[in-house]
Amino acid sequence: MEVRYANHPDDYKLYSTDTLRKHFLIEKIFVKDVANLIYSHIDRIIFGGIMPVDKEIELNNAARELRVKYFLERREMGIINIGNDGVVKVDGIEYRLKNKDGLYVGRGAKDIQFKSIDKENPAKFYVSSTPAHASYPTVKIEISKANPVKLGNLETSNERTIYQYVHPAVCKSCQLLMGMTILEPGSVWNTMPCHTHDRRMEVYFYFDMDDDTRVFHFMGEPQETRHIVVANEQAVISPSWSIHSGVGTKNYTFIWSMAGENQDFDDMDFVDTRTLK
Template sequence: MKILYAHHPEDFKQYTTEKLREQFMLETVFVSDEANFVYSHVDRIIYGGVMPVEKRVTLDAGKELAAEYFLERREMGVINIGGPGRIKCDEEIYEINNKEALYISRGTRDLVFESSDPQNPAKFYVNCCPAHKSYPTTKIGFEKAIKRPMGTSENMNKRVINQFIHPDVLETCQLSMGMTVLEEGSGWNTMPCHTHERRMEVYFYFDMEEDTRVFHLMGQPNETRHLVVANEQAVLSPSWSIHSGIGTKNYTFIWGMCGENLDFDDMDHVAMKDLR
């Protein structure tokens, strides 16, 4: 598990492109028959992918968590973007198909990920954060996610926000996750942009063609930078950073948040005139 330490925005100003990508991007999310995770000191989030192909993948706590088992003190959200698969949580088995989610309770000891078809493996994208209480493990199908249409074609940001792990769907300690789908002809995921001082965020971009790229914007509003992101790559976004991006074509992304609160609309909006 790769460890990333927190970054001060004043230090961030000096980073080269290579340094930005090293510290904020997970360029390869899915590795065959492995759990490929990043442990960030930004709100202690863990994010990454599990792609079982020829064998099952079991999650162990490892040295990084100093715990008896992975979810001894944590909760987890999983969204499958690949073929059909299943997740064993202790004695319960959950069938998780494409664009379905599973919230997994703190205290779940045994976590096993498996694909139904090695030729079309499941791709389980994972966000995991500290938890103070146990809430029930719950499957959330795509049809059960709250749909929030946003944007306009004129502003090139017409999209639907699908809220899977959200207070209006189920209770969690601090984790929120959802999936934003941009319509054809739209490229902006959030503009005008915002920050939210009380929560960090991770973006995972997918459903992109080989030559499609997203220019992910980050940094303080008066000191912006960008990362060029390809299909199935993830970007860590600290609370002091703007959250925005523009694609060369429409795309889909999963957002995950943890931190001080669970209020999705708790945003500090940035006026266009204040961006630099």
């Protein structure tokens, strides 16, 4: 499990492009037959990719690094499959996840395995996990059962649908919020005017992009912005003090995961675009 440490906004202002990418960008999410996980000291979120091909992947293999008996002993987890059909087995119960199906797994689930239905066309499970103080039931969340929120329009190049998976409108969780945003063809902006939410951090995982498509992920304090160029199936850690916004060379899809003080999706401090620097 790779560890990423927290960064002070004053330090970040001095970072070169390479240093910025080193601390905030994860360039490789999916690795064959590996639970490729990243542990961020920002709100103790764990995220990453699980791509079973030739074998089932047992999540508890990562528990040793957390100094717990099993991975979700003190955590909860959200899963969204962005690949082909796969199965997640939770304490003996199998949940078949098609493309863009999700699963919430509550604290206390002990045995968790991941497998693909067809090794030639493997599943790709994107996972996010946060510390949890209570246990809630495991819930399968097909995209048809996620809560859709349509925002933006073509005039501002940001027509998109936000699918809320792990969210109070869909299922109970302790602090994890997780969902997926799909931009319509012709739309490239996510959230402009941009915003911060000092009470919650966020991780963005970008996918469904062409090989030559790039997203310019904007971050930093509103008067000291930077950008990170992101390719397909890469992720960015966005601290709570950072603006949350991005623009692509073409439409794209991303999974967002949040951890922090509350579960109020609308808890955003919007920034006047005229004040950005």
